Amino acid sequence: MKGEPLISVQKLTKHFPFRKGWIFSRKAGAVRAVDGISFDIFKGEILGVVGESGCGKSTAGRVILCLEPPTSGKVILDGRNITRLDRASIRKLRPRMQMIFQDSYASLNPRHCIGSIIGEPLRIHTRNTRQQIRTRVMELLDLVGLNPNHYNRFPHEFSGGQRQRINIARALSLNPRFLVCDEPISALDVSIQAQVINLFQDLQKELGLTYLFIAHDLSMVQHISDRVAVMYLGKIMELTTRERLFANPLHPYTQSLISAIPIPDPEKERKRVRILLNDEVPSPANPPDGCVFNTRCPIAGPQCRLLEPESRMIFPDHVVVCHKADRNNGSLITDSTAPL
Amino acid sequence: MDKILEVTDLITRFHTFDGVVHALSGVSFHLYRGETLGVVGESGSGKSVTMMSLLHLLAAPPARIEGGRALYFGDNGPLDLLGLDTAGISRIRGGRMGFIFQDALSALNPVMTVGRQISETLVEHLGMTTARAWNRSVQLLDYVGIPEPGKRAAAYPHQFSGGMRQRAMIALAIACQPRVIIADEPTTALDVTVQAQIIDLVLRLKSEMNMSVIWITHDLGVVAGIADRVMVMYAGTVVETAPVDDLFYRPAHPYTIKLLGALPKIGQAGNYRLESIDGTPPDLLEKPSHCQFVWRCDHAGDRCWQDIPQNREISPGHQAACFFPFTDKGVR
Amino acid sequence: MTHPASGLRVDQEKQTDVWSFLTYTWRLLARDKAGMAGLVMFLIVVISAVFAPLLSPHDPLKQNLRFAKHPPAWSEGGSIHHPLGTDNLGRDILSRIIYGTRVSLTVGFFGVLIASSLGIAIGLVAGYAGGTTDNVIMGGVNLVLALPYLVFVVFIAAILGSSLINVILIFGFTDIPIFVRITRGEVIKMRSSGFVESARAIGATDARIIFSHILPNLIGPIVTLATFEMSAMIFYEAGLGFLGLSVPPSIPSWGNMLASGRQYLVSYPWIATFPGLAIIFTGLGMNLLGDWLRDVLDPRMRRVKK
Numbered sequence: 001m002k003g004e005p006l007i008s009v010q011k012l013t014k015h016f017p018f019r020k021g022w023i024f025s026r027k028a029g030a031v032r033a034v035d036g037i038s039f040d041i042f043k044g045e046i047l048g049v050v051g052e053s054g055c056g057k058s059t060a061g062r063v064i065l066c067l068e069p070p071t072s073g074k075v076i077l078d079g080r081n082i083t084r085l086d087r088a089s090i091r092k093l094r095p096r097m098q099m100i101f102q103d104s105y106a107s108l109n110p111r112h113c114i115g116s117i118i119g120e121p122l123r124i125h126t127r128n129t130r131q132q133i134r135t136r137v138m139e140l141l142d143l144v145g146l147n148p149n150h151y152n153r154f155p156h157e158f159s160g161g162q163r164q165r166i167n168i169a170r171a172l173s174l175n176p177r178f179l180v181c182d183e184p185i186s187a188l189d190v191s192i193q194a195q196v197i198n199l200f201q202d203l204q205k206e207l208g209l210t211y212l213f214i215a216h217d218l219s220m221v222q223h224i225s226d227r228v229a230v231m232y233l234g235k236i237m238e239l240t241t242r243e244r245l246f247a248n249p250l251h252p253y254t255q256s257l258i259s260a261i262p263i264p265d266p267e268k269e270r271k272r273v274r275i276l277l278n279d280e281v282p283s284p285a286n287p288p289d290g291c292v293f294n295t296r297c298p299i300a301g302p303q304c305r306l307l308e309p310e311s312r313m314i315f316p317d318h319v320v321v322c323h324k325a326d327r328n329n330g331s332l333i334t335d336s337t338a339p340l
Numbered sequence: 341m342d343k344i345l346e347v348t349d350l351i352t353r354f355h356t357f358d359g360v361v362h363a364l365s366g367v368s369f370h371l372y373r374g375e376t377l378g379v380v381g382e383s384g385s386g387k388s389v390t391m392m393s394l395l396h397l398l399a400a401p402p403a404r405i406e407g408g409r410a411l412y413f414g415d416n417g418p419l420d421l422l423g424l425d426t427a428g429i430s431r432i433r434g435g436r437m438g439f440i441f442q443d444a445l446s447a448l449n450p451v452m453t454v455g456r457q458i459s460e461t462l463v464e465h466l467g468m469t470t471a472r473a474w475n476r477s478v479q480l481l482d483y484v485g486i487p488e489p490g491k492r493a494a495a496y497p498h499q500f501s502g503g504m505r506q507r508a509m510i511a512l513a514i515a516c517q518p519r520v521i522i523a524d525e526p527t528t529a530l531d532v533t534v535q536a537q538i539i540d541l542v543l544r545l546k547s548e549m550n551m552s553v554i555w556i557t558h559d560l561g562v563v564a565g566i567a568d569r570v571m572v573m574y575a576g577t578v579v580e581t582a583p584v585d586d587l588f589y590r591p592a593h594p595y596t597i598k599l600l601g602a603l604p605k606i607g608q609a610g611n612y613r614l615e616s617i618d619g620t621p622p623d624l625l626e627k628p629s630h631c632q633f634v635w636r637c638d639h640a641g642d643r644c645w646q647d648i649p650q651n652r653e654i655s656p657g658h659q660a661a662c663f664f665p666f667t668d669k670g671v672r
Numbered sequence: 673m674t675h676p677a678s679g680l681r682v683d684q685e686k687q688t689d690v691w692s693f694l695t696y697t698w699r700l701l702a703r704d705k706a707g708m709a710g711l712v713m714f715l716i717v718v719i720s721a722v723f724a725p726l727l728s729p730h731d732p733l734k735q736n737l738r739f740a741k742h743p744p745a746w747s748e749g750g751s752i753h754h755p756l757g758t759d760n761l762g763r764d765i766l767s768r769i770i771y772g773t774r775v776s777l778t779v780g781f782f783g784v785l786i787a788s789s790l791g792i793a794i795g796l797v798a799g800y801a802g803g804t805t806d807n808v809i810m811g812g813v814n815l816v817l818a819l820p821y822l823v824f825v826v827f828i829a830a831i832l833g834s835s836l837i838n839v840i841l842i843f844g845f846t847d848i849p850i851f852v853r854i855t856r857g858e859v860i861k862m863r864s865s866g867f868v869e870s871a872r873a874i875g876a877t878d879a880r881i882i883f884s885h886i887l888p889n890l891i892g893p894i895v896t897l898a899t900f901e902m903s904a905m906i907f908y909e910a911g912l913g914f915l916g917l918s919v920p921p922s923i924p925s926w927g928n929m930l931a932s933g934r935q936y937l938v939s940y941p942w943i944a945t946f947p948g949l950a951i952i953f954t955g956l957g958m959n960l961l962g963d964w965l966r967d968v969l970d971p972r973m974r975r976v977k978k
Contacts, residue, residue, distance in 0.1 A: 052531035053502075067873060094875030106866030111888040121874040159620050160383075170874065189382035190558060194602035194616035201613070216531065219561075223604035223614070260532040262561030264603050266584045269565040276540070277533045280501050357703060 005040035012073035031285045033059040035234035046211040048225030056234040057214045061180040066090045098171035102183035104163035108155035115151035121173045140169040161192035180212045233292040240318040250325040345371040350408035352393045359625045363389045365576045376553040378567030385573040396429045435465040438513030442525040444505040448497040454508045455493025465516045480511040503534040522554045575632035582658040592665035707964025713957025721773040728767035732924045736762035741940045757942045768924040775925035779909045780902035786844025791851020799859025813849040829917040892969030899962035903955045
């Protein structure tokens with residue numbers, strides 16, 4: 001998956017300041033939702049981003065898509081920094097990059113019929129006639145596997161999976177090249193998840209799309225992504241190809257995340273050895289010093305509490321941010337999960 | 341093995357403006373002492389409605405239990421849960437059977453300290469004095485792994501993190517040493533690393549307190565790890581019940597087979613397609629007159645459109661509600 | 673009809689959305705007895721106002737001292753000629769009540785029209801802009817809401833003098849804050865909602881978001897509020913009329929009728945009783961209607977049976 005990067009994210013941060021006090025409020029600190037992440041997304045690839053709630057993965061997606069301005073850092077799309085553009089220029093970029101949200105129902109206006117919902121981007125960005133737009137919407141409905149005769153129906157008449165298809169159709173209406181999918185399947189039932197994932201894959205092949213696929217479900221991310229970034233407290237911990245990530249995870253956090261996935265196979269599940277992390281994720285308003293993971297890390301040493309680790313490329317295509325990770329520390333993971 | 345719970349032909353319907361929703365059309369199952377029964381199904385399959393019907397937790401109207409029997413085999417002989425009055429079911433709820441909800445934040449009272457909520461249950465069901473109940477609540481919080489339990493008992497639910505809140509609700513559910521714990525998707529809202537902690541906790545409590553557990557989930561991975569037997573529900577009916585290994589290695593019902601195929605294979609990287617189940621679950625507004633899976637089934641025959649299949653034994657302890665189940669001897 | 677292969681339901685004849693909405697609304701109304709009653713009561717009042725000259729048996733202004741304080745038809749000494757009796761000047765009470773609906777509905781309708789149009793506009797600005805703009809607007813709103821409402825209204829009415837236009841303006845302007853509050857609350861809720869977020873993601877302008885996405889979703893709460901506020905204005909108008917601060921006494925209005933019946937409350941109770949009942953009837957009807965509208969106008973309630 002080499003080639004030119006479509007999008008290049010450089011040292012991106014997004015802090016949400018909060019205030020304390022009532023009358024004489026003062027800036028008390030900031031939630032470091034995204035704290036200096038850098039990566040490239042290559043043309044035609046699917047980059048998965050995983051992490052637990054509060055790790056900043058959704059915020060990262062929104063900032064990359066210019067839905068929120070970053071605190072610092074750059075997002076380069078086709079050689080152009082898009083983070084400091086005015087609102088009109090950002091609107092002009094919209095046809096090229098689109099987003100699919102997690103809550104398929106909330107993201108559809110309940111008072112609009114689905115034909116008008118899917119056609120809205122066309123009405124905003126093109127000068128097509130009503131008839132042209134209608135024809136295109138019919139095409140899109142067919143493309144995502146919905147009945148074009150349902151043009152005049154309202155969102156509440158559809159099931160969760162169908163609503164997510166409506167969202168996908170709307171996002172595709174302007175032929176974007178880049179899609180950010182923010183947990184697009186986590187609210188759906190298992191059998192419907194498979195339908196939507198297959199749709200994403202088919203569309204990617206058919207239309208040559210590039211995805212940033214955000215999820216907390218590691219198994220689905222592993223299924224769909226070419227490369228995977230693991231985030232924790234606003235930082236990227238590990239970034240590599242999905243084969244490497246699941247066969248040879250180097251960061252202790254990745255290792256514990258993978259070991260925590262329940263396997264739908266009783267025998268493997270009985271043998272699975274989990275690396276239980278104690279505690280829960282610290283608050284992003286007050287991240288630990290040194291390595292942000294040191295409070296939960298099973299192998300943290302003194303330097304982890306003191307120094308922030310740098311991002312290191314241990315293998316080609318395999319970046320890890322950990323003092324202790326090296327070429328052969330697969331030892332943390334025991335036999336049952338190693339053959340993965 | 342001894343049964344502790346036996347439900348036969350449970351029928352629950354919702355009388356809504358749009359018509360009658362056939363939420364449960366004849367659900368039968370049983371729970372043995374000391375076992376963990378996993379209940380899987382998609383939303384709307386009736387897995388939560390079943391358990392809430394047993395404990396009279398559904399709002400009526402619109403819900404109405406229109407048939408069936410639910411025997412609880414307690415110390416004083418069998419007891420039909422569905423026939424109990426309000427006082428009777430309150431003694432069972434929280435006393436003999438504990439319930440763990442998915443959303444701990446809305447299940448706990450936001451204006452009462454966690455310790456007080458647990459002590460109230462103890463005072464009510466076990467007749468303890470307030471002071472003793474408070475001490476016991478602190479012990480319970482300690483038992484479920486909450487650090488500094490004395491201090492945390494005096495805190496309000498919103499001051500707890502997600503995982504800790506779920507632990508507090510578990511402490512509440514086990515306060516009166518129930519015989520049965522019903523866990524309704526207790527880990528769905530939690531992150532994987534925290535989910536692992538909660539699963540460990542419930543399994544530890546189960547063996548230490550000798551309870552039976554009903555674990556409702558949509559995650560087949562979780563079921564594979566914790567259940568002794570698994571019951572699969574679809575559109576208000578039980579389609580398959582089997583020991584966990586049978587279910588995963590020798591599934592008999594086409595729905596179960598497709599459900600297992602829809603999961604991504606961990607560690608099997610490569611470009612393969614997930615086997616999706618086309619279509620959507622049926623509209624429960626129609627009274628079932630044939631197999632509910634027939635529209636989405638690849639192997640449906642004429643009979644499947646005419647009759648409702650009943651659960652039949654395929655091998656010891658393994659039942660499926662299908663006219664043409666897949667068996668060891670090959671397809672059908 | 674169900675499609676066998678996919679399990680998806682296929683409609684043979686898809687009716688238009690307007691039609692399905694209307695039939696569904698009608699079915700909802702038919703089920704909700706209270707809502708039905710409210711609608712019927714409200715329609716009776718509206719029809720009385722529109723067709724007052726046709727419906728009333730007498731000229732509401734015509735005095736006839738010979739027939740003054742005539743009791744209603746069913747009590748002793750009453751006649752079918754004046755079904756609800758006559759007042760102290762011999763005017764037919766039924767006719768005056770029928771004409772009185774005109775004053776009440778005019779005040780209610782135009783008062784709400786002024787209050788809602790200005791209130792929605794201000795509320796949209798406050799909710800959508802947020803920040804300092806919001807703080808300033810809401811400061812003003814809370815200031816007005818903190819004033820003792822009735823005293824305030826009576827005070828203005830006393831200064832401006834009594835006329836229909838003045839009453840409408842007073843009610844219209846003093847009621848703005850409530851509409852601002854409700855609108856602002858809804859807008860803030862919607863501003864962070866999924867569909868507004870999606871609209872921004874597809875590049876919609878602020879104007880488009882406000883007019884195409886936010887406004888249509890305000891209809892439900894605003895229509896409901898308007899119904900309640902209209903009934904409240906009808907009450908207050910009667911109150912002002914009772915104090916002699918509403919329309920001039922020559923115009924038949926329920927408040928004026930109450931005021932003139934006050935001194936005869938013991939000996940000739942019907943003079944004040946029937947306008948009082950008319951006020952209660954209207955208020956009850958509109959509140960029942962408002963409750964029902966609140967349910968119907970929520971699109972999530974509008975689950976069309978597939």
